[in-house]
Amino acid sequence: MVSRDEKSLQKVWAWLIAGMIAYIPANIYPMLLTSTLIERSESTIVGGVIELVQHGSIGIAAIVFIASVIIPIGKFIAVGYLAISVQRRSVASRHARHKAFEAVEFVGRWSMIDVFVVAILSALVQFDTIATINPGIAAVSFALSVIFTMLAAQSFDARLIWDANRTPSL
């Protein structure tokens, strides 16, 4: 048992906003730099998903899309909503909110998939002039975004959800 962290919500907001800011360049800049003999191409997160769909691997495209678009954005919304509802001392649907918090904590780590994919691809495809794949700057900001939102979820004190109808015992 640990006593409640009074700055919990402040930390949550700080990490969450940092995560959202880092998510913007992660989508604008290229994730992968592919150069072959004939061409040089850059692909962003969404670009990579579209490429996979065109190759016909819908399942993999769906995994990447869920891991790197739906989960991060869903997390921003969920953590923000939880923090606001706690600030308002809401007592509505606390069980549902607790479940949401657990889901966020469990699922957030899976966003790192795309970073690992980039790492493996760029380690594997290194054939000097014929074909090379190198990580783009978006990989860094995407990883930062995931780490920041994980920290946001961890600094959220789930007990605050249940504290709403208690009078502070100061």
Add this chain to the structure above:
Amino acid sequence: MTAPLPPLNDLVACHQCDTLHAATDLPPGTRAYCQRCGVLLMTSQPAAIARILSLALTAFIMLLAAISFPFLTLDAGGFHNATSVIDAIMAFNDGLALPLAIAVGCFIVVIPLMRLGALIFALGPLVREQPGDARARIAFGIAERLRPWSMAEIFIVGVTVALIKVSGLAAVTIGPAFWAFTGVVLITVLKDTMICRYSIWEALDHRNT
């Protein structure tokens, strides 16, 4: 509200929402969940400590193997490239991305190793029924704290995605380290479902008194 509480040692607080429950001996094969928020409180496998320890040791050794053997090899147009897990980490080794190389290295190698090491350190003396010291409690606490940051299983899914992306480009051969790594992931999942935090903390506490 005025009913007397049972002795402190028989109470267990939910680690998510602080609801107090009276701890009872569970019948075999059952699990206890928090009344309010539904978090798993304890499992009826207090004797599983020896099994958990052996699984942790197995995973530790397999992880060392997974780091040292070739992970994947790629053949395309007469070129041959063998990649180990270390190479995948070092893919980010230039310039701005260097901190990312360190982070990825921590997530897939250092933190899993630390967690397993801490668990072995904390549970080892328990199995031999030796009196330990407070460091065992700290080690178990660290192992629990690091749980979300150990991302070996996510790495394996990432590898699968990467394999499918490359498969059109070149012939990929899966090396022994891939299987070792998959084994580590499976054993870790098995170990985490077996573990009963309550009984381990109890055991660590009893030894100190």
